[in-house]
Amino acid sequence: MLRRLIAVLALAYVLGFVAFMVTLPRPLEGRTTDAIVVPTGGPGRIDRGLDLITAHQAKRLLITGVAPGVRPAELAATNRVPVGLFACCVDLGHEAVDTRSNAMETAQWVKAHGYKSVRLVTSDWHMARASMELRAALDSDVAIVSDGVPSEAPLGLLIVEYNKLLLRRIALWIGIGV
Numbered sequence: 001m002l003r004r005l006i007a008v009l010a011l012a013y014v015l016g017f018v019a020f021m022v023t024l025p026r027p028l029e030g031r032t033t034d035a036i037v038v039p040t041g042g043p044g045r046i047d048r049g050l051d052l053i054t055a056h057q058a059k060r061l062l063i064t065g066v067a068p069g070v071r072p073a074e075l076a077a078t079n080r081v082p083v084g085l086f087a088c089c090v091d092l093g094h095e096a097v098d099t100r101s102n103a104m105e106t107a108q109w110v111k112a113h114g115y116k117s118v119r120l121v122t123s124d125w126h127m128a129r130a131s132m133e134l135r136a137a138l139d140s141d142v143a144i145v146s147d148g149v150p151s152e153a154p155l156g157l158l159i160v161e162y163n164k165l166l167l168r169r170i171a172l173w174i175g176i177g178v
Contacts, residue, residue, distance in 0.1 A: 025148030103133035124148035
C-alpha cells in the first residue's frame with residue numbers, strides 16, 4: 001500500500017513538472033494595463049519592462065527588488081533609456097529581497113496608485129510562483145496579466161523553482177505566510 005502511494009505521488013510530481021514546463025508563459029503583445037511590474041533578478045526582465053513602458057503599454061512601471069544604492073540615472077544609463085523616462089513613468093522599489101516581498105511591495109504600490117490591472121514581467125520559469133505570490137498579496141479586484149521573458153534555464157534551476165512553487169502553494173493553502 002505504501003509503495004503504491006509513493007508511486008502515485010512520484011507520478012503526480014513528474015506530471016506536474018511536465019505541465020509546469022509546457023505551460024511556461026511567452027511574451028504578451030498588444031495588451032495595455034494600468035501598470036507594469038518587474039521583479040529584479042533575471043536577464044531581460046528590466047529591458048522588457050522598459051520597452052513596454054516606452055511603447056505606452058501602461059501608465060507606470062515598478063521595478064521591485066532594486067538594490068538600495070541604485071539610482072534612476074544608473075538604470076537609465078545601463079539600459080540606454082532617457083533618464084526622463086524614470087522621472088515620468090518608472091518607480092524603483094528598494095524594499096523587496098525575494099519573490100514574496102516583491103509581491104508585497106508591488107501590492108502596496110498598486111493600492112497607492114489605485115491600479116486595477118498589472119502586467120507582471122518576469123522570467124518564464126519564475127512566472128507561476130511570482131504570479132501566485134502577487135495574487136495572494138493583491139486585492140481580488142486587480143487583474144494580473146503574465147508576460148514571460150523567454151529564458152534558457154538549466155534543468156536544475158527549473159526543478160528548484162518547481163519545488164519552491166509546490167512548497168509555497170502548500171503554505172498558502174494551509175495559511176502560512178498569507
